[in-house]
């Protein structure tokens with residue numbers, strides 16, 4: 493009978509302990525290929541943890557290919573998972589455990605950084621297999637310089653996906669694969685800035701990274717206030733003609749609003765009147781937990797909107813793969829800029845990603861991650877309701893972050909330092925604001941990269957720091 497002890501006093505979270513124990517047993521063939529695992533409820537009772545802990549561990553084992561679920565039957569050890577070749581990996585993991593590099597609750601700061609995906613769920617096994625296949629099968633030309641816009645295999649499958657999932661209307665030739673959304677936005681700014689006024693109309697608040705891209709290119713940033721429905725079109729500069737308007741209509745960062753169709757139309761009308769472009773950043777729209785995701789603005793007017801996306805949130809920022817979908821007029825010059833910037837994004841990585849999408853792993857991965865992020869979001873909301881019942885939670889139920897507003901608390905530098913001293917990192921919305929003084933009671937809390945246990949512990953620490961601040 494499968495049994496092992498968990499150590500509640502250890503720094504390693506329970507989910508990681510259960511996952512680690514099962515993984516080692518599979519690798520050591522103590523759990524044989526094809527063997528049925530106990531149900532999550534059964535194992536949870538046996539080892540004395542909550543069912544969610546076992547469910548999360550099983551999810552992770554499934555994501556890495558160690559186990560597989562069979563409908564109406566249960567979870568089984570997957571074929572090929574207990575092979576000797578895993579020994580090396582196991583040794584390395586043992587080393588990192590000894591070296592204390594695990595994500596212990598006690599010794600590491602709990603970082604609620606936004607837009608950080610769950611690195612522990614990267615589909616390593618499948619990606620590794622596809623990488624090997626691409627390396628062995630790809631024609632020799634792939635190992636030389638390839639085209640600036642990216643490999644056709646990826647652009648074709650991406651165009652199909654974007655139409656079906658986001659209502660983006662484009663031909664594969666309108667897509668340029670870039671080194672993340674960061675490069676896509678940098679090249680757009682280079683291309684469009686200075687065409688007329690040298691100004692960019694930007695949501696306020698906005699990520700500091702995006703703001704830096706615009707100012708670094710020499711553009712003047714014109715702040716446009718945001719409410720719970722995204723950018724407010726009435727606040728767009730009346731007497732300026734911006735080079736472009738930067739918006740995140742599906743899930744504004746950081747406030748989390750989704751822009752309704754009326755505002756989208758107003759924005760397009762404004763852009764048409766001034767003959768300027770809209771740059772739509774759609775960086776985390778795959779993860780919508782209530783209702784269905786709103787379609788892109790690009791689909792409304794493809795010749796007016798540059799659509800920017802990334803694989804950093806769905807898969808990993810380490811891939812450095814993003815893309816721009818361009819109006820036809822901009823294609824030749826944009827390709828030229830990409831060529832001068834870095835010739836092209838790694839063709840091998842692009843081909844692996846294309847296979848990952850073509851063979852159905854991408855959609856499966858999105859479904860799996862959506863479930864995980866929804867659970868993490870629920871854990872955060874639950875903990876906030878329990879520890880800080882006065883907290884107001886802002887933004888759509890989507891993405892990997894939410895905004896917390898505390899009516900009686902200003903997140904001053906002193907308080908933020910107190911929170912850090914408790915071993916928690918949260919992010920003041922004020923930090924992202926172009927015009928200061930409007931968001932002092934709000935913080936951004938990202939949950940994508942944190943387990944439910946770390947989230948709970950982090951909120952307890954946050955509450956401790958806040959009450960100490962109020963009652964020193």
Ligand SMILES: Cc1ncc(COP(=O)(O)O)c(C=O)c1O
Nearest residue numbers: 607672673674745775802804814
């Ligand atoms: C608003 C926004 N867009 C896009 C990105 C993605 O950047 P990249 O694709 O370069 O990793 C980020 C990164 O955090 C972001 O915050």
